[in-house]
Amino acid sequence: MGAAITTESLSKMYGRRQGLASLDMTVEAGEIYGFLGPNGAGKTTTIRILLDVIRATTGRAEVLGLDPTANSVAVRRKVGYLPGDFVVDGRQTGRRLLDHLSALRGGVPRDRIDGLAERLGLDLSVVIKSLSKGNRQKLGLVQSFMHEPELLILDEPTSGLDPLVQREFQQMAREAIANGQTVFMSSHVLSEVQAIVDRVGIIRDGRMVAVDRVEDLRQRAVRRIFVQFDEAITPDGFSTLNGIADLAIDGSTLTCTLAGRADGFVKALARYPVASILSEEPDLDDIFFAYYAGEGT
Numbered sequence: 001m002g003a004a005i006t007t008e009s010l011s012k013m014y015g016r017r018q019g020l021a022s023l024d025m026t027v028e029a030g031e032i033y034g035f036l037g038p039n040g041a042g043k044t045t046t047i048r049i050l051l052d053v054i055r056a057t058t059g060r061a062e063v064l065g066l067d068p069t070a071n072s073v074a075v076r077r078k079v080g081y082l083p084g085d086f087v088v089d090g091r092q093t094g095r096r097l098l099d100h101l102s103a104l105r106g107g108v109p110r111d112r113i114d115g116l117a118e119r120l121g122l123d124l125s126v127v128i129k130s131l132s133k134g135n136r137q138k139l140g141l142v143q144s145f146m147h148e149p150e151l152l153i154l155d156e157p158t159s160g161l162d163p164l165v166q167r168e169f170q171q172m173a174r175e176a177i178a179n180g181q182t183v184f185m186s187s188h189v190l191s192e193v194q195a196i197v198d199r200v201g202i203i204r205d206g207r208m209v210a211v212d213r214v215e216d217l218r219q220r221a222v223r224r225i226f227v228q229f230d231e232a233i234t235p236d237g238f239s240t241l242n243g244i245a246d247l248a249i250d251g252s253t254l255t256c257t258l259a260g261r262a263d264g265f266v267k268a269l270a271r272y273p274v275a276s277i278l279s280e281e282p283d284l285d286d287i288f289f290a291y292y293a294g295e296g297t
Contacts, residue, residue, distance in 0.1 A: 003062070004029040004151050004182040005050060010059035012045050012206075019045040021206040022059065027184050032173055034197035034214075035186040042206040043186040044084055047155050051081060064150055077105075080149035084156045084186075086140035090129030094139050097128065101143050108146045116142045119168055133160040145172060152176060154185040158192055170196045224280040225265070227254040230273035237268045 005027035012019040020042045027033045037043050048054045050063050052072040061068055068075045088097055094117070102108040117124050122138040131139065137160045144152060152173075158166045173183050173196055187193050193200060194214055202210040210217065222245075229252040239247055243260040258265055258279075269277070 002029055002065070003027060004064055005033075005184060006062040007046070007050075008060050010046070010049065010061055011057050012042075012049065012054070013057045018206055020049075020056070023203070023206065023208055025201055025208060025211070027182065028199075029182050030177060030180065031198040032177055032183040032185070032196055034193040034200040035184065035203065036188065036193060036200055037186075037203040038188055041203045043203060044155055045206075046203075047153055047186065050153065051076065051079065078150045080144035080147065080152045080154075082140045082144040082152075082154045082157055084159070086136055088128060088139075091127065093125055093127055094122065094131070094142075095124040097139070098124065098143060098146065102146070105147050112148075113142065113146050116145055116172075119172070120165055134162065134165070137161055138165065141169060141172075145176070148176075148179065148181065150181060152181060152183045152185075154183065156187060157185055158187070166192060222257045222259045225254075225256050225258050226278040226280075227269065228252060228275040228277075229254070230275050233272055237271065238265075241265055241268060 003026050005025065007023050007025045010020055010023040010025075023042070023046060025046075035043055035046070045054070049056050050061055050068055052068040052075065055069060063075045064078050066075050092100075098108075098113050102113065114124075117138075120138040120141060122135060122142065126135075128136065128139065137158075141157060144154065158169055161169065170192065173185075176183055185193075185197075197214060199211065199213050200217065201208055232251045233249060233254065235247060235249050238244060238249075238254065238256070241264050243258050244265065245257045245259070247256040248254070252275075
């Protein structure tokens with residue numbers, strides 16, 4: 001299906017401060033791509049360049065086959081965008097705002113808008129300035145999803161949402177993919193990214209430090225292993241295995257950390273009567289913070 005988003009050597013300077021540094025990124029059409037990094041890492045800067053809200057200092061970007069600088073209106077026509085800080089005129093109701101945005105896009109079926117609002121538990125008759133942070137975020141989600149765009153660009157989409165609504169958002173994102181759309185979402189809510197994304201890109205100080213599938217990142221990360229044998233054992237055959245570290249044996253109990261494939265370790269275990277094995281799988285939090293601290297490659 002090709003790429004929905006491509007950047008090549010994308011850089012942005014804010015005076016003497018560097019917001020992005022030669023960012024290379026490819027988001028494939030039809031995937032949910034998680035763009036990870038803490039505040040200040042360059043996530044929002046990247047998104048604003050993709051939408052031609054700001055201009056890159058050097059490098060290039062392509063969105064749905066178009067240069068956003070030269071084709072700003074055409075790109076925005078195909079995109080559903082939720083900014084990190086969704087700010088609109090608070091004097092109108094949610095209904096009036098969505099009707100206005102619908103008209104600008106040539107019309108969106110009223111039942112489509114109502115269905116999304118109902119799923120998210122949003123009352124469209126309420127004046128926007130009276131809405132809580134979470135309900136304003138729901139309004140932002142409705143306006144980004146309602147016209148079924150080719151590409152959804154969502155900056156911290158679940159900020160302020162309660163867990164049940166976060167789960168509904170995840171289902172909406174999955175349905176968008178099933179409908180042939182693409183979802184590009186920045187986030188620091190790692191549990192949500194782990195639940196729905198196909199691939200993640202981890203950005204640190206304006207540079208991409210890792211790009212991979214969540215499962216592949218997890219497989220390469222360090223796991224903590226606890227093994228209980230039926231009898232006392234010695235370290236022979238374990239201490240020299242690839243990927244094994246922090247090995248400790250106390251009688252019939254072995255603990256260690258394991259990085260990478262487990263094949264050699266499992267074959268070494270097979271020489272002994274094993275009572276139980278516990279493997280603590282790393283979660284995305286551990287993987288992310290390892291890369292952000294500079295321990296990743």
